[in-house]
Amino acid sequence: MSAATLSPRHGAVSSSVRHDSALKHTTGEAIYLDDQAGPPGMLHAALVTSPVAHGRLKGIDAAAALAMPGVVAMITAADIPGVNDVAPVGKDEPALATDKVEYLGHPVAIVVAATRDRAVHAAEAVRLNIEELPPVLTIEAALANESVVWPVMEMKRGDWAAAIAGAPQRLTGQVKVGGQEHFYLEGQIALAIPGEDGDMRLVASTQHPTEVQHIVSRLLGLPYNAVTTEVRRLGGGFGGKESQASLVAGLAALAARKTAKPVKLRLDRATDMRVTGKRHDFLARYEVGFDDEGRIRGLDILLASRAGWSADHSPPVMTRALCHIDNAYYLPATRARGFCCKTNTQSNTAFRGFGGPQGAAAIEAVVEHIARHLGRDPLAVRQLNYYGDGGRDVTPYGQRVFDNLLPRVTQEMLASSDWTARRAAIDAFNASSPVVKRGLGFMPLKFGVSFNLPTLNQGGALVHIYADGSIRLNHGGTEMGQGLHTKVAQVVADVFKVDLDRIKITATTTAEVPNTSATAASTGSDLNGMAAFAAANTIKERLIGFAAAHFGAALDQVVFQDNQVRAGNHVLDFGELAHLAWFHRISLSATGFYRTPDISWDPQSMTGEPFYYFSYGAAVAEVAIDTLTGEHKVLRADLLQDCGRSLNPAIDLGQIEGAFVQGMGWVTCEELWWDAQGRLRTDGPSTYKIPGSRDVPPIFNVRILENSPNPRPTIYRSKAIGEPPLLLAIAVWSALRDAVASLGDHRVPVSLDAPATPERVLFACEDMKRRAALR
Amino acid sequence: MTDSSRQRVALALAINGRRHRVTIEPSTTLLDLLRDELGLFGTKKGCDMGACGACTVLVDGRRINACLALAVMQEGRDVQTIEGLAEGEALHPLQQAFVEHDALQCGYCTPGQIMSALGLIGEGRATDAAGIAEQMSGNLCRCGAHPNIVAAIAAYAGA
Structure with a gap:
């Protein structure tokens, strides 16, 4: 899966070079802040x-x-x-x-x-x-008291009320998704x-x-x-x-x-x-109107988040949640409101996905509600509502879905996961298994990439070449395990066509690159990769001009390749050129800057084109539940994730797998619990369960979508990877609902909030048995 | 709580094959001895309550959470930490397997994963990938690098 691409240069773009600190991580020599004696007198x-x-x-x-x-x-x-x-x-x-x-x-x-x-x-x-x-301790109590940390947000398109009222079918419902430490x-x-x-x-x-x-x-x-x-x-x-x-x-x-x-x-x-604050838990209340096949005509949805005691990042988290309330689906007439509820709990904050997962989870629950109400396959209702042609390609906030890969990723995922045969096999299994039930879930993904606020979409870098040809790279992004420094170094190595180990990766500091944005919103390599590309190219152009003049060659006859530079008939090592350029007083240092073009956002009307592009993906998960205990296990997961033209497939695969596992924790086992006094009782690993190696699906097929360069001119046509695959884990939640739904012959809507702990799955089973018996 | 008036005690033990004689407060954990007294920072403090595995070391070949073990209880014992694995520039083959399988992201849990895996292999229980996944579950990895961690261990253990 992570086989290195052969390349004459070590560390070329799109090759699977290892994380810059991989050796030091395995020897314990990587220095984290607490791993050093402090300064004297500390x-x-x-x-x-x-x-x-x-x-x-x-x-x-x-x-x-x-x-x-x-x-x-x-x-x-x-x-x-x-x-x-x-x-x-x-x-x-x-x-x-x-x-x-x-x-x-x-x-x-x-x-x-x-x-x-x-x-x-x-x-x-x-x-x-x-x-x-x-104290006010719950979203419900805050809503009742109209206790919010920010003015209520409202995203509207069309006459949603009339669309719902005039629809052949209508449903109302509520779903909750938990927070996450x-x-x-x-x-x-x-x-x-x-x-x-x-x-x-x-x-x-x-x-x-x-x-x-x-x-x-x-x-x-x-x-x-x-x-x-x-x-x-x-x-x-x-x-x-x-x-x-x-x-x-x-x-x-x-x-x-x-x-x-x-x-x-x-x-x-x-x-x-x-x-410290955590991922926001959300409550969604909705009314949806749709036709007899399940095609949505109008949606009125209220999202309420637990902001905690202060605003922190709650407003932009809510904005991103509202911008992902569509996920893969065209919502012709919509009202989506966002309440950032003030509670006397930790001030919730950014967490991988930043509201996107909560918004997408809500609409997935709505779509499944529609499907089960109609007795239709949720997959069919999903596909029916996908963004498509003929005007069905504009989001509720007014951005056109110009790069739609949903049909492609869906088709590839259904084929590679053997969906149809497994669907039949699972139904057959359930028919003969009274206690243990299996479920199959699907999750299509569309995730908007860029900070919603255009201002934040800027990056900076500083590149030096020293007189021996060694290169020092600094940029505004931070390294937290996601391999950003490796990717950005690959970019610089590619500009100069040198080996990756010629580039020294350095600590991020405001002294070298100022006015940076957070390494967040999956934008680390998009912004900083482009900024480093610009810095390196500034120096490269100087070197080309110098070499052309010095060796009497035309500008286009100066070529960088395999750690060397050819200028007309002269060939010299990159280091020799650096030394020569220094000797002739050529500046070998440059800053680089990048701002994402063509994005806009109006927070008042909640419209604009906030995302430079979308990232797509699809997942299928299979689970087994014990209907007498609620205990459950993910048996298999298949993931397909769009990375554009991946800068580093090994790193991207790691991000996809890791994000999915983290998302799986969010929808299954990670439960935050406050007592009646507002004391967080899940304040350590003994009470707060994150997924471990035993929880990873034993069959775990993870693929990067092939031959899909970003249509936008991003860095080497790559796409952001940090957050989108976390949402793929919603397939597990979907599979759990499918397993519960089997108790009602897939014709009774399932009530199952996240995290779908064994307790909640058990309650959902009991509820399903009761309601199925009433039919 | 430490207190300078409290009696310090002498302790002799071997760490990575080297004899150490130290004088410490009786309440010092093995983890704090390694990090704060001996400057061996490779062993990490993740939760300091024995539930994340980041501080895993081997004591007489058995894996333990160094944050839950008092240093004074290790008198005469042989402690092995992540720093003791590589021979100069040459990585231990399990370290090499972690590198080759991309079995890490942020790296904070990595030393504990490697030491725990060595203990598991020493127990003779790293027989297949499913078993490794089950028995490495005490070593948390929040980046979710588990598939590659298990693959690296299985490759080294020949499972």
């Missing part, structure tokens, strides 16, 4: 957090804590020299609570001590005087190092070095040029180290400012899970 910080979900903060008693050995300082909101606000999108999201605490885990103070143990112990000794207030294996961590003139340097495990810079600047009252962020690698991010990492870095910086010492803040696992 202190450690720990957080004092609210023990209640909602209350008025009346006092902080730190006398006992400050008297403990090794304790250096305590920092509260009053110590913040700048603005006490870490909001990435909105405003008024204090880093440290001032007069109120709004969730159980809300940071109130930072204790700094000589060792981490002392800091943690002292933080536990700080007494908070809080007058408790009743990121559970990056490396927890949140930051090191703040004060410098001269009040400067602050942050070494952080962040997907967004520029936002760390901005938020630390805001907290400390510094211009951006006084704050530098650096990150070499993350031990996993998945969206959880976007805004949440800025909070952690900001708190470390406050402690470093107050103590004038380097301060490291590392959250232990339980603190991390109690303090």
Whole structure:
């Protein structure tokens, strides 16, 4: 599957070169932030957090804590020299609570001590005087109270009400999909190092070095040029180290400012899970009108997310959810509303897919509801509603689906997964198996690529060639395991036609490439690959001009190939050319910049062309459920994912498999659970179950769609890969519903929220048996 | 909680074949001994509660979670960590198998996966891919690189 493509040069574009740190990962030599002795005099910080979900903060008693050995300082909101606000999108999201605490885990103070143990112990000794207030803990309660963190969003097309009213068939329903803890294996961590003139340097495990810079600047009252962020690698991010990492870095910086010492803040696992935000759980309520075959005429859908105590990324997550409420389907008349519900829980944030999975899951549930109501095969109803020709190619937000691969991926997936024969075999199995039932699920995928907000779709890079011909690459993206640095280095190696190992990959830093966007929205290689391409080509053009003049050759007679450069009749090594160019005073350093063209978005009308292109895919999953216990297992999964012309098939396959497994966790076993007091009870791996190797389907066929270069001029015609395949896991949820539906002869709608834990599957089976008996 | 007034105790053990004599607080875990006292940062702290496997090391050939083991209990024992596998530039064949099978993404769980797999193979239980997948489930990988991890282990174990 991951066989390397033979190439005369090592590391060519589209070859399966290994991750840049693969060797160091296997020897333990890869250095993560916590894997180094800190700078001299480094202190450690720990957080004092609210023990209640909602209350008025009346006092902080730190006398006992400050008297403990090794304790250096305590920092509260009053110590913040700048603005006490870490909001990435909105405003008024204090880093440290001032007069109120709004969730159980809300940071109130930072204790700094000589060792981490002392800091943690002292933080536990700080007494908070809080007058408790009743908390709002669920989406339903927030909706009832009209408690939101952002104005309600509304995406509308056509006369949805008339379309529904006039449709031959109508249904109403509700479905819920759960949140998800990121559970990056490396927890949140930051090191703040004060410098001269009040400067602050942050070494952080962040997907967004520029936002760390901005938020630390805001907290400390510094211009951006006084704050530098650096990150070499993350031990996993998945969206959880976007805004949440800025909070952690900001708190470390406050402690470093107050103590004038380097301060490291590392959250232990339980603190991390109690303090930081997660994927939003969503509630969808819908009314849909359709014809007798199942073709949708009109949809009115309400999406409500658990935003938590503050807005954080909830508004853009909701925007992306609304922009994926269509998934693969043409919705002629639509109203889709988004409520970002304010609750007294962690402030939910980015997580791989960023609302896209929740939006797509909702419409998949609607389509299956239609199919079972009509007694039709859900696959047939899906295909009937696909985007197509004849005007059926415009999304509810007004963008034309110009690059539709849905029919192709569906056809290839049905063939390669042997759908028809297995459908019959499963039905036969179920007919003779009273307790264990099997299910087959299908998921078509269309995912919009680009940040919804056009501004964010920019990337930068900095390339140096040294006089010996070695190359140093820096760009704005962060490496969190997804192989971004490898892909971008492949691009630069391809421009100069040199071996990949000539290129030194370096830590991302705001000092070298400024004003970057988060490594998020799957755009890492699209933006930074193009920026590095531009930088490398700027130098290459200088080298071509120089070599042509120096050797008396025409410009088009200067050719880079296999680590060499030919100029007319002269052939020299790349390193020799670099040295010669330096000697003749040619600049060998350049920045590169890229902004995605042809995108637009109007957040008021919720219309525009926010996505440069769409990524497509399809999945088939087969499950078995025990109808007496709800226990279930994924027996087989077949995935087909569009990667455009893959920059690196091995890395892309890893992304597809990993995203699917993570998505499978989201729809099956990962359940966040808060008690009546708002305490997150699933705050460690013993209570929060992520998929393990035993949960991976024993038959797991994963393919990249062949011969499908991106119609848009992206970097080497590749496509983004980080998020889209996570949605393919919705096929597992679909398969579980299919298994439950078999109890009602596939003619009774299934009520099964996600995560479809054994408990929920059991309830769904009981519910199905009851309703089937009533028919 | 550590306290400087608390009595420190002497400990002698072998790590990667090398004898170490250290004086530590009795509450120090084996993981903290490795990382904070000896600078062996290859063994990772993922959850610090014995449930993610990132800190897996071998003690007398058996795999354990170093975060749940007190260092003082390892007196006289032979501890093997990820740093002890490669011979100079030459990777251990299991490390090589991980590289060749792309059995990693972010890399944070990788040392624990490799040490756990060595323990599993030493137990004589890495007999087929399904069994490996079952018995490696205690080593979490959030990137979802499991198929390649299992393939790498199976290739090395000849399963």
